[in-house]
Amino acid sequence: MATRNPGTEPVAGSRHSGRSGISGDRFGVASLMTTLGFIGAGHIGGQLARLAVEHGYNVVISNSRGPETLIDLVDELGDHARAGTADEAARDGDVVVVAVPLRAIGAVPVEPLAGKTVVDANNYYWQRDGRIAELDNESTTTSELLEAHLPKSHVVKAFNHIIAAELTTDGRPPGTSGRRALVVAGDDAEAKARVAKVIDRFGFDPVDIGPLAEGWRIQRDTPGYVQRRTADELRADVAAARRYRDR
Numbered sequence: 001m002a003t004r005n006p007g008t009e010p011v012a013g014s015r016h017s018g019r020s021g022i023s024g025d026r027f028g029v030a031s032l033m034t035t036l037g038f039i040g041a042g043h044i045g046g047q048l049a050r051l052a053v054e055h056g057y058n059v060v061i062s063n064s065r066g067p068e069t070l071i072d073l074v075d076e077l078g079d080h081a082r083a084g085t086a087d088e089a090a091r092d093g094d095v096v097v098v099a100v101p102l103r104a105i106g107a108v109p110v111e112p113l114a115g116k117t118v119v120d121a122n123n124y125y126w127q128r129d130g131r132i133a134e135l136d137n138e139s140t141t142t143s144e145l146l147e148a149h150l151p152k153s154h155v156v157k158a159f160n161h162i163i164a165a166e167l168t169t170d171g172r173p174p175g176t177s178g179r180r181a182l183v184v185a186g187d188d189a190e191a192k193a194r195v196a197k198v199i200d201r202f203g204f205d206p207v208d209i210g211p212l213a214e215g216w217r218i219q220r221d222t223p224g225y226v227q228r229r230t231a232d233e234l235r236a237d238v239a240a241a242r243r244y245r246d247r
């Protein structure tokens with residue numbers, strides 16, 4: 001596994017240790033040192049990893065080419081970051097973000113994610129991903145596809161409807177007037193609450209839009225997709241969303 005300081009082993013209770021330290025974040029809120037795993041460290045995964053270390057999380061990032069290709073990003077992220085294989089990111093993350101092109105979700109490791117909260121940040125772009133019949137006929141959603149691949153995990157839809165670069169520019173402390181909102185959808189209340197907490201720490205108001213099957217309400221071509229919205233505005237957009245077949 002590539003680390004910023006090769007040869008330095010994590011020590012229990014150290015800034016590297018994953019779960020046992022306490023750290024202040026940008027908004028002055030102490031956060032337990034949860035580790036976020038990333039499967040996919042491109043535009044969205046990399047940007048979420050930046051936000052995570054900024055707010056006191058440890059991160060383990062991975063991509064398809066191997067940890068050695070992530071040394072520059074690990075170096076930028078600092079002592080709370082390391083790179084690994086997708087298996088390692090899945091195993092070591094308390095919460096694991098999947099941020100890969102949708103066509104690649106079949107390669108997401110299954111067993112190391114059993115029992116874990118898994119964030120689905122993905123979108124379906126057939127031009128990029130190829131045609132997926134169940135999405136074209138709207139009989140399922142991207143997150144339900146990931147859930148079918150990870151039947152023992154608790155999948156939560158989040159972070160799919162914000163341009164990656166805006167993650168690090170649009171966050172504001174809780175209670176800020178006009179604070180931007182981001183959705184969570186999922187079938188497991190505890191997993192959803194855990195992700196909502198991450199969203200809040202990252203600087204956004206979490207808006208619960210219901211079970212995973214409702215995630216289509218914030219997919220591409222819906223009113224709230226990649227728009228800056230407050231919680232009330234986002235709720236209105238989600239309610240106004242229409243299936244392609246109903247338009």
Ligand SMILES: NC(=O)c1ccc[n+]([C@@H]2O[C@H](COP(=O)([O-])OP(=O)(O)OC[C@H]3O[C@@H](n4cnc5c(N)ncnc54)[C@H](OP(=O)(O)O)[C@@H]3O)[C@@H](O)[C@H]2O)c1
Nearest residue numbers: 040041042043044063064065099100104107122123163164
């Ligand atoms: N870009 C945005 O603003 C944005 C915003 C919200 C949601 N999204 C969604 O997030 C997903 C990722 O988008 P992106 O823009 O971040 O794409 P990207 O910049 O192309 O990054 C994709 C990442 O996934 C990795 N990857 C691909 N196949 C993998 C595999 N089998 N195992 C592990 N990692 C793998 C890639 O690694 P390699 O480089 O080594 O191949 C890369 O790190 C998409 O579904 C997209 O629709 C994007």
